[in-house]
Protein backbone atom coordinates (compact mmCIF):
# COMPACT_ATOMS: atom_id res chain seq x y z
CA UNK A 1 0.00 0.00 0.00
CA UNK A 2 1.33 3.49 -0.83
CA UNK A 3 2.19 5.97 1.88
CA UNK A 4 -0.37 8.45 0.59
CA UNK A 5 -3.06 5.79 0.69
CA UNK A 6 -2.16 4.97 4.29
CA UNK A 7 -2.56 8.61 5.26
CA UNK A 8 -5.85 8.84 3.39
CA UNK A 9 -7.11 5.70 5.03
CA UNK A 10 -6.24 7.05 8.45
CA UNK A 11 -8.14 10.23 7.67
CA UNK A 12 -11.01 8.12 6.40
CA UNK A 13 -10.96 6.09 9.59
CA UNK A 14 -11.14 9.27 11.61
CA UNK A 15 -14.13 10.34 9.52
CA UNK A 16 -15.81 6.99 10.10
CA UNK A 17 -15.57 5.69 6.53
CA UNK A 18 -13.94 2.43 7.59
CA UNK A 19 -16.95 1.51 9.66
CA UNK A 20 -18.45 -1.91 8.94
CA UNK A 21 -20.41 -1.90 5.67
CA UNK A 22 -23.71 -2.44 7.55
CA UNK A 23 -23.44 1.08 8.98
CA UNK A 24 -23.41 2.52 5.49
CA UNK A 25 -26.76 1.12 4.34
CA UNK A 26 -29.37 3.55 5.52
CA UNK A 27 -32.91 2.22 5.18
CA UNK A 28 -34.69 3.72 2.17
CA UNK A 29 -31.53 5.53 1.07
CA UNK A 30 -30.57 5.62 -2.57
CA UNK A 31 -28.25 2.90 -3.78
CA UNK A 32 -25.03 4.65 -4.76
CA UNK A 33 -23.24 2.90 -7.62
CA UNK A 34 -19.80 4.18 -8.54
CA UNK A 35 -18.61 3.88 -12.14
CA UNK A 36 -14.84 4.07 -12.52
CA UNK A 37 -14.49 4.01 -16.29
CA UNK A 38 -12.59 5.67 -19.13
CA UNK A 39 -14.70 8.39 -20.74
CA UNK A 40 -11.72 9.86 -22.59
CA UNK A 41 -8.71 8.44 -24.44
CA UNK A 42 -8.26 5.29 -26.51
CA UNK A 43 -10.66 3.22 -24.32
CA UNK A 44 -13.42 5.89 -24.14
CA UNK A 45 -15.88 3.98 -26.35
CA UNK A 46 -15.46 0.91 -24.11
CA UNK A 47 -16.27 2.87 -20.96
CA UNK A 48 -19.25 4.59 -22.54
CA UNK A 49 -20.75 1.28 -23.69
CA UNK A 50 -20.35 -0.28 -20.24
CA UNK A 51 -21.98 2.73 -18.55
CA UNK A 52 -24.81 3.00 -21.09
CA UNK A 53 -25.61 -0.72 -20.83
CA UNK A 54 -25.65 -0.56 -17.02
CA UNK A 55 -28.04 2.38 -17.06
CA UNK A 56 -30.23 0.74 -19.69
CA UNK A 57 -30.46 -2.49 -17.67
CA UNK A 58 -31.27 -0.47 -14.55
CA UNK A 59 -34.08 1.34 -16.36
CA UNK A 60 -35.47 -2.06 -17.33
CA UNK A 61 -35.59 -2.83 -13.60
CA UNK A 62 -37.61 0.36 -13.05
CA UNK A 63 -34.56 2.39 -12.00
CA UNK A 64 -34.34 0.40 -8.75
CA UNK A 65 -32.34 -2.55 -7.46
CA UNK A 66 -33.45 -4.42 -4.36
CA UNK A 67 -36.18 -1.79 -4.01
CA UNK A 68 -33.68 1.10 -3.80
CA UNK A 69 -33.52 3.91 -6.31
CA UNK A 70 -30.11 4.16 -7.96
CA UNK A 71 -27.78 7.14 -7.78
CA UNK A 72 -24.91 6.91 -10.27
CA UNK A 73 -21.58 8.53 -9.48
CA UNK A 74 -19.10 8.38 -12.31
CA UNK A 75 -15.43 9.24 -12.61
CA UNK A 76 -13.35 9.32 -15.80
CA UNK A 77 -10.36 7.12 -14.93
CA UNK A 78 -8.61 8.09 -18.22
CA UNK A 79 -7.17 4.54 -18.27
CA UNK A 80 -4.38 5.99 -16.15
CA UNK A 81 -3.09 3.71 -13.36
CA UNK A 82 -1.17 6.61 -11.78
CA UNK A 83 -4.44 8.47 -11.17
CA UNK A 84 -6.30 5.36 -10.01
CA UNK A 85 -5.70 5.56 -6.22
CA UNK A 86 -7.04 9.14 -6.15
CA UNK A 87 -10.00 8.26 -8.37
CA UNK A 88 -10.93 5.15 -6.37
CA UNK A 89 -10.69 7.08 -3.11
CA UNK A 90 -12.98 9.75 -4.51
CA UNK A 91 -15.66 7.12 -4.99
CA UNK A 92 -15.01 4.84 -2.03
CA UNK A 93 -13.97 7.25 0.71
CA UNK A 94 -15.36 10.53 -0.62
CA UNK A 95 -18.69 9.44 -2.13
CA UNK A 96 -19.03 6.30 0.04
CA UNK A 97 -20.56 4.37 -2.85
CA UNK A 98 -22.43 1.21 -1.86
CA UNK A 99 -21.08 -0.63 -4.88
CA UNK A 100 -18.04 0.18 -7.02
CA UNK A 101 -17.95 -0.90 -10.68
CA UNK A 102 -15.35 -0.68 -13.49
CA UNK A 103 -12.64 -0.29 -14.72
CA UNK A 104 -11.56 -1.15 -18.30
CA UNK A 105 -7.78 -0.95 -17.88
CA UNK A 106 -6.01 -3.69 -15.92
CA UNK A 107 -3.46 -1.29 -14.46
CA UNK A 108 -6.30 0.78 -12.99
CA UNK A 109 -7.87 -2.42 -11.65
CA UNK A 110 -4.66 -3.36 -9.83
CA UNK A 111 -4.64 -0.03 -7.98
CA UNK A 112 -8.35 -0.35 -7.27
CA UNK A 113 -7.89 -3.81 -5.73
CA UNK A 114 -5.53 -2.46 -3.06
CA UNK A 115 -8.18 -0.04 -1.83
CA UNK A 116 -11.36 -2.10 -2.11
CA UNK A 117 -9.75 -5.06 -0.37
CA UNK A 118 -8.93 -2.82 2.54
CA UNK A 119 -12.20 -0.85 2.59
CA UNK A 120 -14.28 -3.98 1.86
CA UNK A 121 -16.34 -2.12 -0.72
CA UNK A 122 -18.51 -4.47 -2.76
CA UNK A 123 -16.88 -4.28 -6.19
CA UNK A 124 -17.84 -5.61 -9.60
CA UNK A 125 -15.08 -5.49 -12.20
CA UNK A 126 -16.81 -4.81 -15.51
CA UNK A 127 -13.93 -5.29 -17.94
CA UNK A 128 -10.30 -5.38 -16.75
CA UNK A 129 -8.98 -8.91 -17.26
CA UNK A 130 -5.95 -8.80 -14.91
CA UNK A 131 -5.38 -12.29 -13.53
CA UNK A 132 -4.79 -11.02 -9.98
CA UNK A 133 -8.36 -9.68 -9.63
CA UNK A 134 -9.66 -13.23 -9.29
CA UNK A 135 -6.24 -14.74 -8.57
CA UNK A 136 -3.60 -13.65 -6.08
CA UNK A 137 -5.57 -10.56 -5.01
CA UNK A 138 -9.02 -12.18 -5.01
CA UNK A 139 -11.34 -11.08 -2.23
CA UNK A 140 -14.80 -12.04 -0.94
CA UNK A 141 -16.11 -8.56 -1.81
CA UNK A 142 -14.79 -8.53 -5.40
CA UNK A 143 -16.58 -10.09 -8.39
CA UNK A 144 -15.93 -9.85 -12.12
CA UNK A 145 -18.59 -9.95 -14.86
CA UNK A 146 -16.23 -9.78 -17.84
CA UNK A 147 -13.36 -12.30 -18.28
CA UNK A 148 -9.88 -13.13 -17.15
CA UNK A 149 -6.96 -12.64 -19.47
CA UNK A 150 -6.32 -16.38 -19.57
CA UNK A 151 -9.88 -17.17 -20.64
CA UNK A 152 -9.73 -15.09 -23.82
CA UNK A 153 -6.07 -15.65 -24.81
CA UNK A 154 -5.17 -19.28 -24.02
CA UNK A 155 -7.73 -20.90 -26.38
CA UNK A 156 -6.43 -18.96 -29.40
CA UNK A 157 -3.15 -20.93 -29.28
CA UNK A 158 -4.89 -24.20 -30.13
CA UNK A 159 -6.90 -22.49 -32.86
CA UNK A 160 -3.69 -21.27 -34.53
CA UNK A 161 -1.90 -24.60 -34.12
CA UNK A 162 -4.86 -26.49 -35.59
CA UNK A 163 -4.67 -24.16 -38.61
CA UNK A 164 -1.04 -25.24 -39.03
CA UNK A 165 0.54 -21.99 -37.81
CA UNK A 166 3.58 -23.21 -35.87
CA UNK A 167 5.70 -20.02 -35.80
CA UNK A 168 4.13 -16.85 -34.48
CA UNK A 169 5.03 -13.24 -33.77
CA UNK A 170 3.36 -11.65 -30.74
CA UNK A 171 2.57 -7.94 -30.67
CA UNK A 172 0.87 -6.12 -27.78
CA UNK A 173 0.46 -3.00 -25.71
CA UNK A 174 3.11 -3.29 -23.05
CA UNK A 175 1.19 -3.15 -19.79
CA UNK A 176 -0.15 -5.82 -17.47
CA UNK A 177 -3.03 -6.97 -19.67
CA UNK A 178 -0.89 -7.26 -22.81
CA UNK A 179 1.90 -9.07 -20.95
CA UNK A 180 -0.49 -11.53 -19.28
CA UNK A 181 -2.35 -12.08 -22.52
CA UNK A 182 0.88 -13.10 -24.25
CA UNK A 183 1.88 -15.33 -21.32
CA UNK A 184 -1.47 -17.17 -21.46
CA UNK A 185 -1.18 -17.56 -25.23
CA UNK A 186 2.42 -18.83 -24.97
CA UNK A 187 1.38 -21.39 -22.35
CA UNK A 188 -1.01 -23.01 -24.83
CA UNK A 189 1.17 -22.45 -27.87
CA UNK A 190 4.36 -24.00 -26.49
CA UNK A 191 2.37 -26.93 -25.02
CA UNK A 192 1.12 -27.64 -28.56
CA UNK A 193 4.58 -27.39 -30.14
CA UNK A 194 4.43 -23.82 -31.44
CA UNK A 195 7.37 -21.45 -31.23
CA UNK A 196 7.56 -17.68 -30.91
CA UNK A 197 9.65 -15.90 -33.53
CA UNK A 198 9.56 -12.48 -31.86
CA UNK A 199 7.65 -10.50 -29.24
CA UNK A 200 6.96 -6.87 -30.06
CA UNK A 201 5.94 -4.73 -27.07
CA UNK A 202 4.40 -1.34 -27.91
CA UNK A 203 4.10 1.32 -25.16
CA UNK A 204 0.43 1.97 -24.20
CA UNK A 205 -1.39 3.78 -25.84
CA UNK A 206 1.00 4.32 -28.80
CA UNK A 207 -0.39 3.60 -32.24
CA UNK A 208 2.70 4.10 -34.40
CA UNK A 209 2.86 0.56 -35.80
CA UNK A 210 4.55 0.95 -39.21
CA UNK A 211 8.13 0.06 -38.25
CA UNK A 212 6.96 -3.04 -36.39
CA UNK A 213 4.80 -4.11 -39.31
CA UNK A 214 7.79 -3.85 -41.67
CA UNK A 215 9.72 -6.11 -39.32
CA UNK A 216 6.87 -8.64 -39.30
CA UNK A 217 6.86 -8.62 -43.11
CA UNK A 218 10.59 -9.35 -43.21
CA UNK A 219 10.47 -12.10 -40.54
CA UNK A 220 7.61 -13.93 -42.32
CA UNK A 221 6.02 -15.83 -39.39
CA UNK A 222 3.16 -18.30 -40.03
CA UNK A 223 0.78 -15.98 -38.15
CA UNK A 224 0.60 -13.02 -35.74
CA UNK A 225 -1.22 -12.96 -32.37
CA UNK A 226 -1.91 -9.52 -30.87
CA UNK A 227 -3.56 -7.56 -28.08
CA UNK A 228 -4.92 -4.15 -28.95
CA UNK A 229 -8.35 -2.76 -28.12
CA UNK A 230 -10.58 0.24 -28.72
CA UNK A 231 -9.43 3.01 -31.06
CA UNK A 232 -5.89 1.58 -31.12
CA UNK A 233 -7.19 -1.77 -32.39
CA UNK A 234 -9.03 -0.12 -35.28
CA UNK A 235 -5.81 1.69 -36.25
CA UNK A 236 -3.75 -1.50 -35.98
CA UNK A 237 -6.13 -3.52 -38.17
CA UNK A 238 -6.08 -0.80 -40.85
CA UNK A 239 -2.28 -0.40 -40.68
CA UNK A 240 -1.85 -4.19 -40.98
CA UNK A 241 -3.81 -4.16 -44.23
CA UNK A 242 -2.08 -0.99 -45.50
CA UNK A 243 1.30 -2.64 -44.87
CA UNK A 244 0.28 -5.39 -47.30
CA UNK A 245 0.17 -8.11 -44.60
CA UNK A 246 -3.56 -8.87 -44.82
CA UNK A 247 -4.12 -12.07 -46.78
CA UNK A 248 -0.42 -12.96 -46.51
CA UNK A 249 0.22 -13.47 -42.78
CA UNK A 250 -2.96 -14.43 -40.86
CA UNK A 251 -3.80 -12.13 -37.97
CA UNK A 252 -5.29 -13.48 -34.72
CA UNK A 253 -5.99 -12.08 -31.28
CA UNK A 254 -8.24 -12.09 -28.27
CA UNK A 255 -11.56 -10.68 -29.51
CA UNK A 256 -10.83 -7.12 -28.38
CA UNK A 257 -8.91 -6.68 -31.63
CA UNK A 258 -12.14 -6.56 -33.63
CA UNK A 259 -14.74 -5.86 -30.94
CA UNK A 260 -16.56 -2.56 -31.36
CA UNK A 261 -14.12 -1.46 -34.09
CA UNK A 262 -15.60 -3.00 -37.25
CA UNK A 263 -17.19 0.28 -38.36
CA UNK A 264 -13.87 2.13 -38.06
CA UNK A 265 -11.69 -0.67 -39.44
CA UNK A 266 -13.97 -1.46 -42.42
CA UNK A 267 -12.86 -4.09 -44.96
CA UNK A 268 -9.39 -4.30 -43.36
CA UNK A 269 -10.95 -6.42 -40.58
CA UNK A 270 -12.47 -9.03 -42.91
CA UNK A 271 -11.24 -12.56 -42.22
CA UNK A 272 -9.60 -11.88 -38.82
CA UNK A 273 -10.16 -14.73 -36.35
CA UNK A 274 -10.36 -14.07 -32.62
CA UNK A 275 -11.40 -15.81 -29.40
CA UNK A 276 -13.84 -14.16 -26.98
CA UNK A 277 -16.76 -14.91 -24.66
CA UNK A 278 -19.24 -13.05 -26.88
CA UNK A 279 -20.16 -12.44 -30.51
CA UNK A 280 -22.93 -10.17 -31.74
CA UNK A 281 -24.33 -12.96 -33.95
CA UNK A 282 -24.91 -15.40 -31.07
CA UNK A 283 -28.34 -16.80 -31.76
CA UNK A 284 -30.13 -16.77 -28.42
CA UNK A 285 -33.21 -14.85 -27.19
CA UNK A 286 -31.29 -13.00 -24.44
CA UNK A 287 -28.83 -11.62 -27.00
CA UNK A 288 -31.61 -10.60 -29.38
CA UNK A 289 -33.47 -8.73 -26.63
CA UNK A 290 -30.28 -7.09 -25.35
CA UNK A 291 -29.07 -5.95 -28.77
CA UNK A 292 -32.42 -4.51 -29.75
CA UNK A 293 -32.78 -2.63 -26.46
CA UNK A 294 -29.21 -1.25 -26.63
CA UNK A 295 -29.63 -0.10 -30.24
CA UNK A 296 -32.94 1.57 -29.42
CA UNK A 297 -31.49 3.36 -26.40
CA UNK A 298 -28.15 4.47 -27.88
CA UNK A 299 -28.46 4.21 -31.69
CA UNK A 300 -25.24 2.16 -31.52
CA UNK A 301 -24.54 -1.57 -31.81
CA UNK A 302 -23.84 -3.41 -28.59
CA UNK A 303 -20.49 -5.14 -28.08
CA UNK A 304 -18.75 -7.27 -25.47
CA UNK A 305 -18.18 -4.23 -23.23
CA UNK A 306 -21.91 -3.45 -23.19
CA UNK A 307 -22.60 -7.10 -22.34
CA UNK A 308 -20.48 -6.82 -19.18
CA UNK A 309 -22.32 -3.66 -18.13
CA UNK A 310 -25.70 -5.26 -18.77
CA UNK A 311 -24.83 -8.44 -16.87
CA UNK A 312 -23.42 -6.47 -13.95
CA UNK A 313 -26.85 -4.99 -13.33
CA UNK A 314 -28.64 -8.31 -13.93
CA UNK A 315 -26.39 -9.99 -11.35
CA UNK A 316 -26.87 -7.16 -8.86
CA UNK A 317 -30.64 -7.20 -9.41
CA UNK A 318 -30.86 -10.91 -8.54
CA UNK A 319 -28.61 -10.60 -5.50
CA UNK A 320 -30.02 -7.35 -4.10
CA UNK A 321 -33.57 -8.69 -4.37
CA UNK A 322 -32.52 -11.57 -2.12
CA UNK A 323 -31.22 -9.21 0.59
CA UNK A 324 -34.02 -6.66 0.03
CA UNK A 325 -31.53 -3.98 -0.98
CA UNK A 326 -29.58 -4.15 2.27
CA UNK A 327 -26.01 -3.60 1.12
CA UNK A 328 -24.97 -3.54 4.75
CA UNK A 329 -25.74 -7.26 4.97
CA UNK A 330 -22.56 -7.87 3.04
CA UNK A 331 -22.07 -11.53 3.93
CA UNK A 332 -25.56 -12.36 2.73
CA UNK A 333 -25.16 -10.16 -0.37
CA UNK A 334 -21.92 -11.92 -1.30
CA UNK A 335 -23.61 -15.31 -0.87
CA UNK A 336 -26.48 -14.10 -3.06
CA UNK A 337 -24.06 -12.97 -5.77
CA UNK A 338 -22.26 -16.31 -5.59
CA UNK A 339 -25.52 -18.10 -6.39
CA UNK A 340 -26.43 -15.83 -9.34
CA UNK A 341 -27.27 -17.65 -12.58
CA UNK A 342 -27.69 -15.52 -15.70
CA UNK A 343 -29.17 -16.20 -19.07
CA UNK A 344 -26.68 -13.71 -20.53
CA UNK A 345 -26.43 -12.47 -24.13
CA UNK A 346 -23.12 -14.41 -24.12
CA UNK A 347 -24.83 -17.67 -23.02
CA UNK A 348 -24.97 -19.30 -19.59
CA UNK A 349 -23.18 -17.32 -16.87
CA UNK A 350 -22.25 -18.13 -13.29
CA UNK A 351 -19.46 -17.03 -10.98
CA UNK A 352 -16.59 -19.40 -10.19
CA UNK A 353 -15.38 -19.91 -6.61
CA UNK A 354 -12.90 -17.10 -7.28
CA UNK A 355 -15.80 -14.85 -8.46
CA UNK A 356 -14.82 -14.86 -12.16
CA UNK A 357 -17.34 -15.80 -14.86
CA UNK A 358 -17.51 -19.42 -16.00
CA UNK A 359 -18.39 -19.08 -19.67
CA UNK A 360 -17.96 -20.43 -23.18
CA UNK A 361 -15.21 -18.93 -25.32
CA UNK A 362 -16.14 -18.61 -28.98
CA UNK A 363 -14.00 -18.70 -32.09
CA UNK A 364 -15.19 -15.80 -34.23
CA UNK A 365 -14.32 -14.56 -37.70
CA UNK A 366 -15.15 -11.22 -39.27
CA UNK A 367 -17.31 -11.89 -42.31
CA UNK A 368 -19.39 -9.28 -44.09
CA UNK A 369 -18.67 -6.75 -41.34
CA UNK A 370 -19.89 -9.03 -38.53
CA UNK A 371 -18.38 -11.40 -36.00
CA UNK A 372 -19.53 -14.80 -37.19
CA UNK A 373 -19.26 -17.67 -34.70
CA UNK A 374 -17.20 -20.53 -36.16
CA UNK A 375 -17.53 -22.67 -33.04
CA UNK A 376 -16.81 -22.93 -29.33
CA UNK A 377 -13.06 -22.69 -28.70
CA UNK A 378 -13.44 -23.65 -25.03
CA UNK A 379 -16.65 -24.85 -23.41
CA UNK A 380 -17.41 -23.60 -19.89
CA UNK A 381 -13.97 -22.00 -19.56
CA UNK A 382 -13.06 -21.51 -15.91
CA UNK A 383 -9.99 -19.47 -15.07
CA UNK A 384 -7.46 -21.53 -13.06
CA UNK A 385 -7.52 -18.71 -10.43
CA UNK A 386 -3.94 -19.38 -9.40
CA UNK A 387 -3.20 -17.98 -5.95
CA UNK A 388 -6.83 -17.40 -4.97
CA UNK A 389 -8.13 -18.97 -1.82
CA UNK A 390 -11.48 -17.72 -0.58
CA UNK A 391 -11.69 -20.63 1.79
CA UNK A 392 -14.27 -22.63 -0.15
Ligand code: BEZ
Nearest residue numbers: 104105106128129177229
Ligand atom coordinates in the same frame (compact mmCIF):
# COMPACT_ATOMS: atom_id res chain seq x y z
C1 BEZ B 1 -7.50 -4.53 -19.86
O1 BEZ B 1 -6.64 -3.66 -19.65
O2 BEZ B 1 -7.75 -5.41 -19.02
C2 BEZ B 1 -8.29 -4.51 -21.14
C3 BEZ B 1 -8.48 -3.32 -21.81
C4 BEZ B 1 -9.21 -3.33 -22.98
C5 BEZ B 1 -9.78 -4.48 -23.46
C6 BEZ B 1 -9.58 -5.67 -22.76
C7 BEZ B 1 -8.84 -5.69 -21.60
